[in-house]
Amino acid sequence: MKHQITTWVNGERYDIEVQSHHTLLQVLRNQLVFTGTKNGCSEGECGACTVLLDNAPVNSCLTLAVEADGHRITTVEGLAHDDQLDPIQQAFIDLGGTQCGFCTPGFLIAARALLDRNPHPTEEEIRVGLVGNLCRCTGYTRIIAAVQEAARKKRSRRDN
Numbered sequence: 001m002k003h004q005i006t007t008w009v010n011g012e013r014y015d016i017e018v019q020s021h022h023t024l025l026q027v028l029r030n031q032l033v034f035t036g037t038k039n040g041c042s043e044g045e046c047g048a049c050t051v052l053l054d055n056a057p058v059n060s061c062l063t064l065a066v067e068a069d070g071h072r073i074t075t076v077e078g079l080a081h082d083d084q085l086d087p088i089q090q091a092f093i094d095l096g097g098t099q100c101g102f103c104t105p106g107f108l109i110a111a112r113a114l115l116d117r118n119p120h121p122t123e124e125e126i127r128v129g130l131v132g133n134l135c136r137c138t139g140y141t142r143i144i145a146a147v148q149e150a151a152r153k154k155r156s157r158r159d160n
Helices: 024-031 086-097 105-119 123-129 141-159
Strands: 001-011 013-021 050-053 058-060 073-074
Touching: 001 141, 024 050, 050 105, 058 105, 086 105, 086 141, 105 123, 105 141, 123 141
Parallel strands: 001 073
Antiparallel strands: 001 013, 050 058, 050 073
16 A cells, blocks of 8 residues: 655655555665665664764664654754764764765765763763664774763764
C-alpha cells in the first residue's frame, strides 16, 4: 500500500509517495538519494543509519517512512552549512576519527545530537551518547577525542 507523506529533509520539503513497508533508510537512500546514511545491519544494532527525527537520533533502518510524515529529518548531508563543515565533522577530520568511514555518518549524527543537548559532556557522557554506534576499525579513542574537540570549539565560538 502506498502513502503520501510530507517531510522536511535537511530543511527542504518533500511531498513523496512511499510504500507502507519501506523504512526511512530505504526512502532516504533510494527515493531521495541521501546516500550518506548507511545500511549496516538492518536491525538497529550498528548505528550506521542514524538520522535525526525532529532533532532526536533514530535508527532509520527501524523507522518506517510513514512515521516521518510531518516531521523534520537531518541526515549527515545536512550538518554542513554555507560550505562550512559542522564542528563535529571538522573535528573528525582533524583528529582522525574515521578510518574506513562507513560508520562515520551515524557517529556524526549521534555526536551532533549529544552536543545539542549537552554542550559540556564528560568523557563518560560522550561514551553513553554514542552507545548504539559501532566501529570495527578505530577503537573509539579518536572518535571520543573528536567529540571533545567539537564541544570545545562550539563553546569557544559562543564565548567570542
